[in-house]
Amino acid sequence: MSSSLAPATQGATWRGSSLYTQIMVLTGRSLRSVLLDPKNLLFTLLTPLMMLLLFSQVFSNVANTPGFPKGVSYINFLMPATLVTTALSAAMTAGVGFVNDLRNGVLARFRALPINGGSILAARSLADLVRSAVQLIIMIVAAVAVFGFTPKGFGVAGALLLALIVGWGLGWLFLAVATWMRNPETLQMFTFLAMFPLMFGSSAYMPLDGLPGWMQFVATVNPLTYAIDASRELTLQGTISSTAFTSIGISLVIAAGGMVFAAKGFRRQ
Amino acid sequence: MTELMIDAVRITKKFGKMTALDGVDLSVPKGTVMGLLGHNGAGKTTLVNILSTLTTATSGTARVAGYDVLTHGHDVRGRIGLTGQFASVDEQITGLDNLVLIARLLGASPKQARRRAEELLTVFDLTAAGGRKAQTYSGGMRRRLDLAASLVGHPDVIFLDEPTTGLDPSSRNSLWEIVERLVREGTTVLLTTQYLEEADRLADRITVLASGRIVAAGTADQLKGDIGTRTIMLTLAHPGDVTVAMDALKRAGLHPSHDVTRRKISSPAVASTDLILAVRALDRAGVMVTELGISEPSLDDVYLALNHDPKTDADNANAVTQIIKAISAA
Structure with missing residues (x-):
């Protein structure tokens, strides 16, 4: 019979957990902190709805501009893009969560445990993926019920999946940046700086033809444009084209690069 | 081991x-x-x-x-x-x-x-x-x-x-x-x-x-x-004895000092026999004391002494020796 405070040499000990258990347990912990914080949960859900409401009102006249697809309402044009930009903003929080863990010492505690560092990063990414999925589903439901969004068939499920893949890939990029910056303030500034060109220098709110020349260039090299175009095809026409696969390919490359740099940054002292 | x-x-x-x-x-x-x-x-x-x-x-x-x-x-x-x-x-x-x-x-x-x-x-x-x-x-x-x-x-x-x-x-x-x-x-x-x-x-x-x-x-x-110095502390029964007591302690090879009220005398106890020396000297001089003791240096003394100036300590291979000197001089 060992005492509750005695070292293991005098009592039973555990032999370490599997990678799968580590990722699941750590993901559960990240999600729990969201679920246990009603304010956090509320803002997480309200932000995309607010964006949808404002953009659908502010930019509704875009539907009358030349080059706008005929017979498409602005909400139907906007919604597939909003799925992608919402996934983008979720991706950005992956870095924030990491830096918070670093700042308040939770990360040091984990790193002093006999667990794999990669599972800490993977769990972050996975938790944000789940959170993003919940956000997007709620958004789609609200868009259909309140804003008159009329997706074509099950293409919207494909668009959801695509947005998740794109968000997941970009999430690794922001996670990698976070492991190198390690400071909430700088990270936030970087995030803002990166967010605006990614969101607005794309086909999200305007057809490409409606953008000034140099912005058109930015939008063509912006990986989000591919995702948004593919998302539109999926929701408006219910079809999938090579654009979707290009977008998935880009996301996988970003994810792989992000993983490498995140792992390096994580080990850096 | x-x-x-x-x-x-x-x-x-x-x-x-x-x-x-x-x-x-x-x-x-x-x-x-x-x-x-x-x-x-x-x-x-x-x-x-x-x-x-x-x-x-x-x-x-x-x-x-x-x-x-x-x-x-x-x-x-x-x-x-x-x-x-x-x-x-x-x-x-x-x-x-x-x-x-x-x-x-x-x-x-x-x-x-x-x-x-x-x-x-x-x-x-x-x-x-x-x-x-x-x-x-x-x-x-x-x-x-x-x-x-x-x-x-x-x-x-x-x-x-x-x-x-x-x-x-x-x-x-x-x-x-x-x-x-x-x-x-x-x-x-x-x-x-x-x-x-x-x-x-x-x-x-x-x-x-x-x-x-x-x-x-x-x-x-x-x-x-090692680092702090122990101090002999004594309180005189009669403040008038201060000169006699100081002289007796000095003759015994100690370095006493007294406070302003001329009732309390302290002296660094460098060797372990210093307290005995002090007692003998005071007894021979016929000085009465109401309190006699040794105060241990606190760990604070050690800590402050060792860390008084990190910059010079860093360049000093033997900070301890220097500090002991500093304390004895004080």
């Missing part, structure tokens, strides 16, 4: 041009408490980070619980607990969930994890607060939860990095009692602290770090004896 649970040899750590640790040796026998004393920036936390595998040393080797920290980091991490200013719990989840989380990561089944968590909450008097988010805890409760979290896996060695900084005296006391209990049950502890009282009370041996170097090491008593 008993088994060493921490055995660090010539540990050096450089951050760019800055040398945080410069050839530090540290050995801690099983079941003892080593106190690592030093001001902010002395290198205490860097050393703890190296020994707990969070950082790698620039050079030098270290074994913790029998494993090399560099080549067997995973084995080391399975046998240590880390608590302190830079290792903490997740404030967004409950105290219970924090402990369950760690037990699960260590390999416990959900059932075992819950049992262990509840057991620790009881030991640390946190059962009632177990279901509350850690951010609602008071400072003392937080530290107890931190310590509980580092004990989930029954570690052989625990690192306590300034565990009581910022705690009120009663919380500090209860934490000290837990640490004492841990040690009684066989855990080896490396404690870093800025509080001399804490090192004095808990540590079997103390190592004083200044600017990344060890400037003194030994038991609390040895440090006091």
